[in-house]
Amino acid sequence: MGRYLWLALAFMVASCGGKFSEPRNLDNACALIKERPGYYTAMRRTERRWEVPVAVQMAIIHQESKFVGNARTPQRFALGIIPLGRQSSAYGYAQALDGTWDEYRAASFGFGKSRDDIDDATDFIGWYLDGTERALGIAKTDTRNQYLAYHEGRAGYARGSYRSKGWLLQVATNVAARAQMYQAQLASCNAG
Incomplete structure (x- = not known):
């Protein structure tokens, strides 16, 4: 009986670990979708519904959370030791802010939706x-520009708030390069 209990416990841990752990190879789209086929299924569904390429989705998720479902922004500290809370309300794979997530849920009638799904x-x-x-x-x-608007918000992008943020311009360039890399890899493994 004890052996079956251990097997059941091991199965539960293994089945839960996926969404809250980083995939092994973030630089290879084919390896990533082989390791986490549910990710690819979700991205293909989104591509069909919204016409956003899988590689673009992958690059944004890579930048925002490294494919970790419960990713959060770092804690802030006063005097280096007193916790002040998180830098923002961003959470989950897409690092969606509370307010934007609420807009999405209202627009999609998806009040049961979860940022870590x-x-x-x-x-x-x-x-x-x-x-x-x-x-x-x-x-x-x-x-590149979609990521800038994603990061800054549409109003921030329209105001050009990103123009004075050299670090963000570089991040957006990197996200675009990663999307191109993922697209080429997906084509090579016949997934794109």
């Missing part, structure tokens, strides 16, 4: 990038 997170990214294309005219394949 890959299906919901990719759908959120699709919804957000679709709205950005409609509001600002940024193509869903323009990863």
Whole structure:
């Protein structure tokens, strides 16, 4: 009887570990979707619904959370030791802020949706990038500018708040390069 209990416990731990642990190879799209096929299924569904390429979704999730479902922003400290709370309310695969997530849930009638669920997170990214294309005219394949609007918010992007942030411009360039890399890899493993 004890052996079956240990097997059941091991199975439960193994089945839960996926969404809260970083995949082994973040630099290889084919290895990533082989390790986590549910991620690819979710991203393909989002691509069909919102026309946001899988590689763009992957690059954004990589930048935001490294594919860790319960990712949070770092804690802030006063005097280096007194915790002041998190830097922002960003949470989950897509690092969606509370307010933006609430807008998404209201727009999609998805009050049971969760930021630490890959299906919901990719759908959120699709919804957000679709709205950005409609509001600002940024193509869903323009990863760099879509990421800038994702990070700064549409109003911040429209104001040009990113222009004075050299570090963010570099991050956006890196996200775009990663999307291109992922797209090439997905084509090579016949997944894209």
